[in-house]
Amino acid sequence: MSSIERRQFDTLIIGAGGGGLRASLQLAEADLSVAVVSKVFPTRSHTVAAQGGMNAALANVLPDNWHWHMFDTVKGSDYLGDQDAIEYMCRAAPKAVYELEHFGVPFSRLDNGKIYQRAFGGQSQNFGGDQAARTCAAADRTGHAILHSLYQQNIRAKTHFFDEYFAVDLLKDGEGRVLGALVFNIHDGQIVIIEAKTTLIATGGAGQLFKTTTNALINTGDGLGMAMRAGIPLQDMEFFQFHPTGIAGRGMLITEGARGEGGYLVNGDGERLMERYAPKAKDLASRDVVSRAISIEIKEGRGCGPKKDHVLLKLDHLGEDVIQKRLPGIRQTCITFLGLDPAESPIPVFPTAHYTMGGIPTNRYGQVVVPVKDTPEEPVAGLYAAGECACVSVHGGNRLGGNSLLDILVFGRAAANHIIEYLKENKYHKVIDEDIVSNAVQRAKRFDLNSEPSPGGDEVKETVAVLRKELKQVMEDHCSVFRDKQFLIEGVDKVEQLCDRMKNVKIDDQSYTFNTAKVEAFELENLMACALATIHSALAREESRGAHSRIDFPDRDDKSWMRHSLYSFENGLDYKPVRTKPLSVESFPPKPRVY
């Protein structure tokens, strides 16, 4: 054991996206020693992909206030969001924007010098009245600007980075305290035990669960898998947002702006389908409504193409000038990936996995909370989560565009502030038992080929590539936009079989340099955990709410189901109440969600 490197920090942060870097900056500026581990170079984190922007009621373009923002977020969540956390986030939003400005994010400006704000879906003035304009953006590269500014600030504040290190598992003692994590260097395979008084998980989402996704390959839900293996349940995993217009078969996002400019969807009969589903809002109805409409058309045989497996987004009637001027990015994306110019031909699109609403349960201080006996939310000592991997829950059943960048910044900072207080009371490192370390090291070798052949001779060997492909297909077939009991039961069965087969995965490549095969095996294992939680929670929830649509239970059922799901390896499903009481204002009681 002596050869294993050990390092000590006040705080270990796993993940260097916007959530992780906002937290690390706050901690480093408070003169704490903070380590940030990231499997890719920090500025390659997925936050870089966010183009649309970040919500805050600044009222620079149209009247606005945080209370209206709160109402929209509660309604958007289909009343599954926790109203204390939502109030906290909406109140904190303007400050989060001004802080970013101070860190160097070049927000787009109005002529009067104030920060420009654009209108996004689900935003209203006056509790459901006229459209609001609440989204602040740095041109079409907001995520990039945020990530780079935060990274530079962290370098200045002397945050310690472990770039291209992969976190495998949390280290947990017999009393349930989290004491750090086992990580390894992707370049040379060297294991490092990072001991920390507090650990924050900020590993982002799990879009790679589905065959068609807008998410990059790195979004494999690693933190969610780590949490589950540490006995922590995952919350509301059945709520996965599908964006209606991803490029069919490939997934790249075609922004809502395309429909905003006058684009519309047609089915295999050449019919403008949204007129039937949303006569008023048509193609600009909310994301879940449009995604469901496309799925119904395809399921009922009115898809396009030889396999009738997509619909078409028509833009050509707008004319080349409009497309070139207002949607240049989309045009280039289509030419590059489809070899077609949307000024001439329609774009094949399909609802595409986009955002993980569920995740590791936390309170509004970022503390990870689990049910213990009669208490539904008991903090796990030393463990925090923030960002897309966490479920605070501000998005509930459906996230509003522009609320995720806000979420990661507000709760990254809140978690750091709580950690600072916690460390005042918990000044010393707990001694980690050698057993805990040696078990973790042993477990980190779980995909290595045994040097001794198994006694039975040739056991079945599974490969990561095959299992990953099958898993993504199963999730897409059985647990995407539309769900029903029979399909979900079959899906659960298939996912469980895949999890069993995962046990037979062995990696041929035993080298230590850039052993990406090993990384991919750990990632797949994490995806499997997410898949189990997602599909079991989806089967159990017999209602339709937000992004979770059951054909067999088409209505929302507040009496039985206004509660959060919790799924763990140990106990299967459990539930806890939604926090309907805000911090200072009246609750918003559930109402039918019409736009």
Next chain:
Amino acid sequence: MNSKSIIETKTNYRWQCRRGMLELDLLLNNFVDKKVDSLDEKQIQSFDMLLSYPDQALLDLLLGNSVSSDSEISKLVSQIRSTPLS
């Protein structure tokens, strides 16, 4: 390249081509799978240089929204863009 260094280069590249955007993942990995073995020393240098760019700059180049002033990079970008996606 000899076969060992090809494998090492490929796995190294595979990680460097894991980026924050799906568009980059697809274009870069496709290129590594199909073309990296046939690159000469100079092209390898250009590819290393390209991979050191920030994601947003890389996206602008690979989608044709901007053009590099370095002719070697610019040639490589055309090669990546013209490698058929599987």
